[in-house]
Amino acid sequence: MTDTESKAIQAKGKTEAATPAEQTRPGFVFTPAVDIFETDKEITLLADMPGVKAEDLLVDLHENVLTLDGNVRPPEGPGEVDVFREYRTGRYYRQFTLSEIIDQAEIKAGLQDGVLRLTLPKVKAATPRRITVKGQ
Amino acid sequence: MFLLRRPDYWPASGWRDPLEELERMRRQMDLMSTAFFRAPSVESAAGVFPMMNASEDKDNYYVRAELPGMKAEELVISVTGNSVSISGERKLAAEDDKAQYHRREREAGTFNRIVSLPAQIEWEKVEARCADGVLTVTLPKAEAAKPKRIAVKLS
DSSP: OGGGTTOBOBOOOOEEOOOSSOOSSOSOEEEOOEEEEEOSSEEEEEEEOTTEEEEEEEEEEETTEEEEEEEEOOOOOTTOEEEEESOOOOEEEEEEEOOSOBOGGGOEEEEETTEEEEEEEBOOOOOOOOOOOOOO | OOOOOOOTTSOTTSOSOHHHHHHHHHHHHHHHHHHHHSOOSOSSOOSBSSOEEEEEOSSEEEEEEEOTTOOGGGEEEEEETTEEEEEEEEOOOOOOTTOEEEEEOOOOEEEEEEEEOSSOBOGGGOEEEEETTEEEEEEEBOGGGSOOOOOOOOO
């Protein structure tokens, strides 16, 4: 993406998410920024979830609804006092409805440096079969 | 003759429409509850990427920023006096040319941010670490900036 290389990033606050169910634990819930793109073979989703460790991330695909749920443990150590605070940490939560049929067994998910990369391969289209019609 | 002092929000010509009045009250209640019960998500944003949090304990200052997808070696961190400068460029890997985008919310670009801390820093001992897309810079306070206990002598 050469066209964006020299552009300065604009500061954007995190967007708080509206969770479908009420929370039992107090805390903030944010919507992660995502990129979604599709090729003939698969759908790829990239999500920015800084601070989420692999063991705290839940990716679930159930009846075409893809759920991303990542928990962030507060990075501050004990005895630290805020000097100033511009962002908050909390859960990341987002749901997507997929219109394609996904090959569930082949889903790949990787989390590196706070970015989730999820590869959702499409189910191979049924190969056309020729049906021979027998005559009498 | 009476002098009747009425609050600003009092309707000038009586209660025009009770429903409208209820609606107004509901709006005010909403405003009040958002102001009271929801802490703002950003308290003192400078409006410069990346957003940063700073905290301190007895010995160190800690400056944190969320930089998903970035590695420590891609960042340039420098310290002068009591300020830290963090700059770099966030690049998003080029994907398949044939890929058709449905959503593109993640941003790429350059950034440069300087934050000042309340006290002097021992710049030789500054450490920076990137883990899970969160940068943590540990800045030890200069000896002069640490709190000292002063023994009070009895005369």
